[in-house]
Amino acid sequence: MTLMIAHKLILxxxxxxxxxxxxxxLSSESLIEEKIAQSxxxxxxxxxxxxxxxxxxxEEDLNGFRTIVINKHKLQIRNTVDVAESLVTEYYQxxxxxxxxxDEAKRQALIYITKLxxxxxxxxxxxxxxxxxxxxxxxxxxxxxxxxxxxxxGVYFVREMVEKAFQSAKxxxxxxxxxxxxxxxPIHKISYSHLxxxxxxxxxxxxxxxxxxxxxAQHKQKMVARLRNQLKNxxxxxxxxxxxxxxxxxILIHPSPSLEGKDGxxxxxxxxxxxxxxxxxxxxxxxxxxxxxxxxxxxxEQ
Numbered sequence: 001m002t003l004m005i006a007h008k009l010i011l012x013x014x015x016x017x018x019x020x021x022x023x024x025x026l027s028s029e030s031l032i033e034e035k036i037a038q039s040x041x042x043x044x045x046x047x048x049x050x051x052x053x054x055x056x057x058x059e060e061d062l063n064g065f066r067t068i069v070i071n072k073h074k075l076q077i078r079n080t081v082d083v084a085e086s087l088v089t090e091y092y093q094x095x096x097x098x099x100x101x102x103d104e105a106k107r108q109a110l111i112y113i114t115k116l117x118x119x120x121x122x123x124x125x126x127x128x129x130x131x132x133x134x135x136x137x138x139x140x141x142x143x144x145x146x147x148x149x150x151x152x153x154g155v156y157f158v159r160e161m162v163e164k165a166f167q168s169a170k171x172x173x174x175x176x177x178x179x180x181x182x183x184x185x186p187i188h189k190i191s192y193s194h195l196x197x198x199x200x201x202x203x204x205x206x207x208x209x210x211x212x213x214x215x216x217a218q219h220k221q222k223m224v225a226r227l228r229n230q231l232k233n234x235x236x237x238x239x240x241x242x243x244x245x246x247x248x249x250x251i252l253i254h255p256s257p258s259l260e261g262k263d264g265x266x267x268x269x270x271x272x273x274x275x276x277x278x279x280x281x282x283x284x285x286x287x288x289x290x291x292x293x294x295x296x297x298x299x300x301e302q
Contacts, residue, residue, distance in 0.1 A: 051231070051242065058223050066216045070190070073212060074173060077122065077192045077205040081171070084113055084124050084203050085196050092198050106199065110135040113203070121181055127193075127202040129166070131158045134201065137181060151177040152186055161193035165202040171195065180208060228253045228260075249277045270294070 088109045095105035113135045116124045126135035131147040146158035157176035164172025171194030177186035191206030231242050231253055244253040245264055254260040267276045270293050283290035 054227070058227070062216065062220055062223065065219050066212065069212050069215050070209075073207040074190060074192065077190075077207055078171070078194075080116075080122075080124065080205045081192055081194050081203050084116060084205070085194070087112055087116075088196055088199075088201070088203070122205060122207055123181070124203065124205045127158065127162055127204070129162065129200050129202070131162050153177060157191075161191060161204055162202050165193040165195040165204075169195075178206075224252055245277055247281070249275075 091100070091105040091109035091112075094100045095102045100108070110126060113124050113126055114137055123137045124135070125133065125137075125141075127146065128134055131145065133141045133144050133146055136142050148156070149158055150156045153176075155176050157174050157178075160174045160176075161172075164174065171192060173190055173192050175188070175190050178189045179186050188209035189206050190209060191204050193202050193204035195201070196203055227244075231244070232255060234242055241255045242253070243251065243255070243259075245251045249263065249265040251259050251262050251264045264277045265275060268274065269276045269279055272279070272292075276292065279292075280290055
């Protein structure tokens with residue numbers, strides 16, 4: 001009898017030990033998983049902070065590049081005006097020498113300027129001190145009083161060009177909206193105007209800023225390509241990955257070829273059935289974590 005009781009006590013003790021060991025193991029496993037998840041979360045936050053800093057640097061680089069390109073074009077149109085003034089001076093000298101009358105010298109100079117081009121469709125124009133157009137590649141503009149002409153933003157840009165040319169020996173730049181030749185759609189333009197004193201002519205030339213935008217877009221594409229190469233091999237934990245999209249929901253960088261470069265506006269959260277990227281932006285602005293279900297890039301069928 002005593003022996004049976006002893007066996008029961010031993011068995012009971014073993015069961016208690018096994019039960020306690022199982023509980024400790026399960027508790028430890030849960031704690032380990034929690035610690036791993038916390039570690040991965042901290043690593044992801046640190047990585048995203050670094051990427052955010054990198055993107056800020058790239059944005060500054062892009063803005064700096066845009067400024068450099070605009071300044072380059074502004075210098076080009078200023079040089080174009082300088083060349084035009086040199087040519088006008090030749091006709092002025094022919095008038096001074098008596099070879100041509102003043103009216104004939106002016107007429108030939110204006111014809112020459114009308115034919116000049118700076119780039120594909122950037123042209124020269126001439127105004128007098130009263131803002132009347134003396135030379136322009138569009139014949140309908142020649143002889144027209146431009147004093148009351150303003151762009152869609154209400155800028156009396158011709159007045160401004162003449163004023164800057166007369167106020168400063170260096171001339172000046174004017175920003176306004178004006179259509180390209182053969183078009184009726186006004187776009188952002190920057191023109192340089194300078195006074196040719198012997199005849200009180202304001203000679204000018206301009207650039208369309210969308211030409212600059214093309215150069216900036218090309219530079220941006222190269223930056224995104226470099227960033228893609230830097231990020232594509234970075235993983236977070238076992239299945240975590242990095243992707244990048246803009247406010248227009250265009251996916252710029254993603255490890256899945258089926259998503260990268262695509263419009264992500266149609267992607268839905270499989271649980272809420274709401275636009276996924278819009279939800280991400282909302283949570284990003286609130287700086288709170290966003291949890292959702294999605295297919296891992298390595299196993300898209302899951």
